[in-house]
Amino acid sequence: MNVNGKKYTSIWIEKDNRVFIIDQRWLPHEFKIVELTTINDFAVSIRDMWVRGAPLIGVTAAFGFAKSMQYDSSDKSLEETKSILLSTRPTAVNLHWAVKIMYELLIKADQDNRAEIALGKAKDILKRDIQSNNQIGKNGYEIIKNIINKKNNDKINILTHCNAGWLATVDWGTATSPIYYAKEKGANIHVFVDETRPRNQGAQLTTWELSHNDISHDLIVDNAGGHLMQHNEIDLVLVGSDRTSSNGDVCNKIGTYLKALSAYDNDIPFYVALPSSTIDWNIKDGVKNIPIEERDPSEVNYVQGRDTSNNIIKVDIAPERTKSRNPAFDVTPSRLVSGLITEHGIFDANYASLQNLKKLSYGNI
Amino acid sequence: MNVNGKKYTSIWIEKDNRVFIIDQRWLPHEFKIVELTTINDFAVSIRDMWVRGAPLIGVTAAFGFAKSMQYDSSDKSLEETKSILLSTRPTAVNLHWAVKIMYELLIKADQDNRAEIALGKAKDILKRDIQSNNQIGKNGYEIIKNIINKKNNDKINILTHCNAGWLATVDWGTATSPIYYAKEKGANIHVFVDETRPRNQGAQLTTWELSHNDISHDLIVDNAGGHLMQHNEIDLVLVGSDRTSSNGDVCNKIGTYLKALSAYDNDIPFYVALPSSTIDWNIKDGVKNIPIEERDPSEVNYVQGRDTSNNIIKVDIAPERTKSRNPAFDVTPSRLVSGLITEHGIFDANYASLQNLKKLSYGNI
Numbered sequence: 001m002n003v004n005g006k007k008y009t010s011i012w013i014e015k016d017n018r019v020f021i022i023d024q025r026w027l028p029h030e031f032k033i034v035e036l037t038t039i040n041d042f043a044v045s046i047r048d049m050w051v052r053g054a055p056l057i058g059v060t061a062a063f064g065f066a067k068s069m070q071y072d073s074s075d076k077s078l079e080e081t082k083s084i085l086l087s088t089r090p091t092a093v094n095l096h097w098a099v100k101i102m103y104e105l106l107i108k109a110d111q112d113n114r115a116e117i118a119l120g121k122a123k124d125i126l127k128r129d130i131q132s133n134n135q136i137g138k139n140g141y142e143i144i145k146n147i148i149n150k151k152n153n154d155k156i157n158i159l160t161h162c163n164a165g166w167l168a169t170v171d172w173g174t175a176t177s178p179i180y181y182a183k184e185k186g187a188n189i190h191v192f193v194d195e196t197r198p199r200n201q202g203a204q205l206t207t208w209e210l211s212h213n214d215i216s217h218d219l220i221v222d223n224a225g226g227h228l229m230q231h232n233e234i235d236l237v238l239v240g241s242d243r244t245s246s247n248g249d250v251c252n253k254i255g256t257y258l259k260a261l262s263a264y265d266n267d268i269p270f271y272v273a274l275p276s277s278t279i280d281w282n283i284k285d286g287v288k289n290i291p292i293e294e295r296d297p298s299e300v301n302y303v304q305g306r307d308t309s310n311n312i313i314k315v316d317i318a319p320e321r322t323k324s325r326n327p328a329f330d331v332t333p334s335r336l337v338s339g340l341i342t343e344h345g346i347f348d349a350n351y352a353s354l355q356n357l358k359k360l361s362y363g364n365i
Numbered sequence: 366m367n368v369n370g371k372k373y374t375s376i377w378i379e380k381d382n383r384v385f386i387i388d389q390r391w392l393p394h395e396f397k398i399v400e401l402t403t404i405n406d407f408a409v410s411i412r413d414m415w416v417r418g419a420p421l422i423g424v425t426a427a428f429g430f431a432k433s434m435q436y437d438s439s440d441k442s443l444e445e446t447k448s449i450l451l452s453t454r455p456t457a458v459n460l461h462w463a464v465k466i467m468y469e470l471l472i473k474a475d476q477d478n479r480a481e482i483a484l485g486k487a488k489d490i491l492k493r494d495i496q497s498n499n500q501i502g503k504n505g506y507e508i509i510k511n512i513i514n515k516k517n518n519d520k521i522n523i524l525t526h527c528n529a530g531w532l533a534t535v536d537w538g539t540a541t542s543p544i545y546y547a548k549e550k551g552a553n554i555h556v557f558v559d560e561t562r563p564r565n566q567g568a569q570l571t572t573w574e575l576s577h578n579d580i581s582h583d584l585i586v587d588n589a590g591g592h593l594m595q596h597n598e599i600d601l602v603l604v605g606s607d608r609t610s611s612n613g614d615v616c617n618k619i620g621t622y623l624k625a626l627s628a629y630d631n632d633i634p635f636y637v638a639l640p641s642s643t644i645d646w647n648i649k650d651g652v653k654n655i656p657i658e659e660r661d662p663s664e665v666n667y668v669q670g671r672d673t674s675n676n677i678i679k680v681d682i683a684p685e686r687t688k689s690r691n692p693a694f695d696v697t698p699s700r701l702v703s704g705l706i707t708e709h710g711i712f713d714a715n716y717a718s719l720q721n722l723k724k725l726s727y728g729n730i
Contacts (some may be wrong), residue, residue, distance in 0.1 A: 021485040028684035178670050192690070195665070197562060197586040200682050203666075207687040219665055221562040222587045223620025227695035230622070230652055232687055255588025259594070261626040287595055300560070304669045305680025315670025315680055322572040324584040326559070330592035353607035 001166045001173075001180060002213050003031060009171045010056050017070070023050045024167055026101035030307045036060075039068040039081055044095065044117040046095070047088040052201070053168020053171050054242045054278055055129050058094030061085045062122035065102040066115070073114035073311040074165025077105055086108040090293045093243040093280045098125065126170050132275045133172035140238070140273055140330055144187060147235050147269070159225050161194040162253035163197025163205040164273065174240040176209065176275040178341065186290040192234065193216040194225060196253060196258050198326060215359065222255050227261040238264045240325060241274040241340075246358075248334030248349025249286025250274075255325055258259050258321035272349075273331075273341040279354065286331040297324035366531045366538075366545060367395060369550035369579050374536045375421050375493065376428065380708040382435070382484060384428050388415045389532055389589040394671045401425075404433040404446055409458070410455040413479050417566070418533020419607045419643055420494050423459030430467040431480070436625040438479035443471055445469065455658045458645045463490065467505065495514045497640045497708035498537035503639055505543025505603070505706040509552060512600050512634070519553050521600050523589050526559040527618035528570035529605025529638065539638040547581055556582040557599065559590060560620055563691060585641045587620050591627040605694035606705075611723075612617040613699030613714025614651025615639075619692055625701040637697075638706040639712075641726035644719065651696040662689035 011021045023032040025048075028266035034050065036042050040100055042064030042353040045051050051060050069082040073324045082087050083102045083342035089095055105121055106114050148156050171182060171283065182189055189209055203219055220228070237259055243251040250256070250272045264272035283289045318324070337349035344360040347353045366373065379604055385414070388397040390413070399415065401407050403568055409427030410416050416425050433446040436509035447468045452461055453555045459718040470486055471479050513521050529540035537545060547554055561567035593599050602624055608616040615621070617638045620665045648654045666689055684688070702714035709725040712718045 028687075029681075080454050193687075195562070195682070197560065197588060203683045203687075208684050211684050211686040217687065220685050221619065221665055221691075223562060223618075223623065223695075224690065224692055226626070227619060227657065227692050228697070253588075254586065254592060257591040258588065258627055261591070261630055262623055265626055275410040279660060279681040291691070292592065300586055303670055303680065303682065305668055305678055307678060308656075313669065313672060315672055315678060316394075317560070317668065317670040318568045319573050319576050319583050320560075321576040322393075322568075322582065322584050325589065325593075326586075327422040327589055327592050330588075330595070 001171060003207065004212065010051065010167050011059055011170060013123070018188070019067060021045060021051050021060070022167065022314050024052060025050055025206060026312060028204050029312050032331070036063070037067065039064055039084055041083045044069065046085070051088055053163065054094040054240070055133070055174065055275055057089060058098035058277065059122070059126050059129055059170055061098045061101055061127045061248050065106065066122040067116040068119040069106065069118040069199065073111045075345060078114070085197040086238055090291060094277055097187055097277050106320070115300065118282055129170040130172065133174060133177045134168050135343040136341055137172055137177030137274065139182030140271070141181045141185065143236065143269070143271060143341070143346070144178055144182045148187060151235070155190060156187065157190045157192065157230070157233055159192045159194070159234045159259065160183050160206060160238045161202065161239045161259055162196040162254050163201040165206050165209045167205050167209060168240065175238045177273060178238065180213060181213060183213070189215060192225065193217050193219050194222050194230060194255065194259070195223055196255065200303070201253070225259050229262050229266040229268055234268055237268060237270045241278050241289055242274050242329060244274055244286055244340065245283040245286035245290065246279065246280045246281050246285070246354055247284050247351045248337055248340060248354060250337055251286055251290045252332065252334045254330050257330040257332045260332040264336045269338040270336060271339050271341055272337055276342050276344060276357055281358060285353070287333055290331055292330070293328045295326045295328045297326050300324035300326050366536060366574065369577065374495070375416065375532050376424055376535060378488070384432060386410060386416050386425070387532065389570060390415055390418060392678060393569050394677050401413065402432065403430070404429055404449055406452050407432065408449045408682055410605065411450070414564070417458040418528065418606070419642055419682045420498070420534040422454060423463035423490050423642065424494055424535055426460055426463045427467055427490045427689070430471065431487040434471065434480040435485040438476045441559070443468065443479070444667045455656060462642050472529060474516055478545065481560060483535050485629065493535065494535040494640070494729035498539060498542050500533050500544030500708040501539055501638050501640065501706055502537055502542030504710055505636070506546045506550065508601065508634070508636060508706070508711070509543055509547045513552060515728045516600065520555060521552065522555045522557065522598055522604045523525040524557045524559070524566065524599045524624065525571060526604045526621050526624055530565040530571050530574045532570050532574060533605065541571070542638060543603065545578060548578070555684065556580055557590065558582050558584050559587050559595060559624070560584060561618065561620065562587055565668070566618070569661040573617055590624050594631040599633055601631060601637040605635055606637050606643050607694060609639055609644045610648040611628045611638070611644065611646050611719055612649050612651070613702055613705060613719060615697045615702060616651055616655045616694050619695050622697045625697040629701045634703040635701060636704050636706055637702055639721035641707050641709060641722055646723060649716070650697055655696055657695070658693045660693045662691050665691050
């Protein structure tokens, strides 16, 4: 999508197969581009959230294999690459998915061919991510059109949580893809953006994306969505997913569950946009069985922003003696989910429906 | 309650009837005491939230009348005092309640006696606030005892939102009063404190209160409560109320409704602690009819905290082009409320039950 009027993706390859990313830690205040070279660069960029978002983490991990194999394609290096990348973020299923694909392909391959095979596969995963997200946009647009048709005026108000935007994928995003696609088709869209504490991905990334792509929006605190829903200010909730169970439970950024409860209580459609690679077919009960990453409590006690001298700094908001808890995700039970928007179409959030999706998506990559 | 081991109230009178408050804007990082002298001091201290919390706003307004009458007890001054104070905060019913009591008492009185009458009444309101909150603590303790008795171990985990603490009242607090009282009785209590964006009253005030009174607690982001409730980490939700309708709908700090939904979904008791003065007997449907204050959007875009040089500053978290919406309260429908803890006992959140409370509380002050 656009940044200052120029097209970008969140990760890309230049001449001599050099890999570049947008270092998202400094947005919205600074737009920094970084080259990733060593496997350590890739691991740090995932662990410390220079890149984040389930699909982008997967693509970045795939390129991590490609660069790692370029330097050393031995079995030992392959095993190390796998283990280093897997240790970076525990919750995102796309990381495991991409690591599994890359590892299983490469362990079978001759050592001499691994670098080339890895690079080809990483490029393929990147391309398919863009295609898949674009298709999610087209499929989700049908929901937006239906809601607009039902209303007397042609404006639709959408609430989104966290950043399931193009910055969380290679391009288009998941939850934002129907928004960008509908905007291209001329729909009159307004987006309410949850700031998404503790890391403020909504306030720092989604607002930045939307403002650079001329989408009307208001930033709100995470507490405000329920009130807006009670007063008919929201027509649709659209979020992403970091991991989806085979019965349609959705593990997404902490706080998503609260918005789903509120949407349900106010009879507002709550849709989740996700590539089918985000589904963990081995887990049936998401609330019970998806492990939830507890991140560093300092993310709760400190807030990053820009001071009056334009420096990006962190401020401490709590007393020194106060400890924090920082669960990073929660699971929204499928009973609260109106539907799952995937690259293969829209599916009900239940086991039977997702078995149909499984047939379509399995073995795709 | 205690600050650095010394007893304080949030507003108090010293010799020569000088009125002092804790200027809460700098907590938890700086503990500042301010004297309020002119009616303008009182209005600014309420409007700009040097003092906040429904009960404390009422008491502060009462002393505003007292100081104002001391300088000028004319009818004109009385009318101006009323109008200046009423314009400070639109939602808190206690402000209207205190202004009405003071005005109706003073307009009937001889001009020469107004200063003395006003001061006496303000002192009386202050004293009754402390008594009322202490009684709320005793009544709420019964709920805490019952939950502890039902559990196998003796520890209770309580979630609270915003600051309905002693800083929001004169002493004890409303939602915190049962906690402080239970702690005195030796209960093993742990409190999860919602940070409560946008103004972070939880992170800045409730945590500060609890740490100075040796109550075990963890700060969490507003998004986290639902997840903790799903995983049996919360036994009880205790919040305050800025305004309660006659059918038991509860208007409290924005985000309270989301926690009520989550408590209901996970079968966790959700109690609201409030002095009966917080009930607006004229409003039946709180969701439809309680006006919600929309505060300055800059509260959303900027976060206050302490930088590494110990300066208290604000940082900008969003892109420059991004606008915000800032509704300050929401209304939790009575169907989600397990009960109302008042100074007269615990009442069901419905019209019939509250009519019984009305009989007890009416004409009390």
